[in-house]
């Protein structure tokens with residue numbers, strides 16, 4: 001037994017960035033100017049920014065040092081080869097194609113392989129993944145296990161894909177399925193992990209039905225930590241070893257290095273298929289850049305190469321997962337309904353349960369997001385009917401869940417920031433009866449949550 005139980009931040013702070021404090025009146029005005037959509041706020045008007053964990057992390061001194069090593073040659077840069085070897089060591093994939101972020105990898109992959117009428121199964125597609133499938137007139141089908149659809153149900157691997165449902169799909173409509181995807185961890189389903197056993201099951205089905213298996217690997221390291229902590233027989237292994245086994249089960253992946261690449265920008269597409277890789281590289285040249293930089297600077301490639309090493313370190317992952325759980329414990333103990341257990345990168349509040357008087361088509365998630373900003377300057381995001389309720393044919397229905405995600409940037413906020421956030425959530429939950437819904441006054445046809453304008457209902 002160790003004599004101390006406190007899990008401390010496994011770093012000290014060398015450089016700081018001041019926060020700007022605002023009054024409630026200033027925030028009310030800022031939100032009105034932003035059409036009641038927190039994506040349109042000026043970030044200087046936000047006190048604690050939990051909008052996303054994507055690209056918002058703090059780089060280490062080693063990463064900042066690596067930036068100076070960036071080789072900015074257009075073709076064949078030294079930084080690309082360092083990046084390629086870091087990604088290949090970790091994933092084992094044959095072809096490593098850099099992209100400026102995750103959705104570019106998705107677009108290139110799906111535009112290359114999808115045809116109208118295709119179906120892409122996944123545990124849950126993230127919003128950009130779904131949009132990049134649907135833009136090809138294909139269907140993004142979510143097959144997460146039933147436990148993953150119920151926020152209050154506790155299960156160690158709520159991100160697992162329903163293997164029976166996947167098998168039924170491959171059996172009945174397999175000719176329409178060009179590949180199987182699994183998202184680790186499952187962001188849209190609450191940042192929940194997928195077990196190694198489940199991934200082995202997907203591999204076996206893909207072998208049986210001769211389908212390629214791709215990971216959406218944005219949070220592979222957090223997923224590996226959950227496997228180490230929760231799956232029988234895995235506790236003695238390093239997260240890196242577990243991650244390598246997981247990648248070894250797949251035929252390729254899309255990756256946003258803005259998450260578990262510990263970088264502020266970047267991503268990649270990786271795969272074993274020579275034929276698909278050639279087509280993807282051709283498309284990459286058209287829209288992202290030459291295959292040895294893919295829309296990134298040489299210094300970005302250096303930062304990602306180093307980030308992929310740091311992200312699998314045990315002290316980092318222990319602190320990372322525990323600090324998310326710490327926030328979840330605090331607000332759950334105060335009676336706020338959340339997706340349980342806590343996700344890896346975020347805590348998800350069940351806004352539909354917290355605000356039963358606001359129907360889904362009046363967007364309870366937006367009501368909660370806007371109240372948290374107005375009352376405390378905390379910015380977070382709706383993952384619910386605004387994000388997923390609009391369909392390609394223009395109709396709108398309630399999403400399966402109306403969640404509000406508090407995403408924790410990596411290595412950015414300290415425990416007292418998180419204590420403040422917990423206080424803010426509990427305060428807003430206490431005034432739930434006063435919160436009102438919203439209507440949309442203007443919105444684009446796809447990915448509307450980023451730019452929609454809202455008006456409060458009386």
Ligand SMILES: Cc1ncc(COP(=O)(O)O)c(C=O)c1O
Nearest residue numbers: 054101102103126128187218256
């Ligand atoms: C699971 C998942 N897939 C894909 C993406 C897209 O990555 P990017 O924002 O780098 O385009 C995200 C980003 O949040 C994500 O969480």
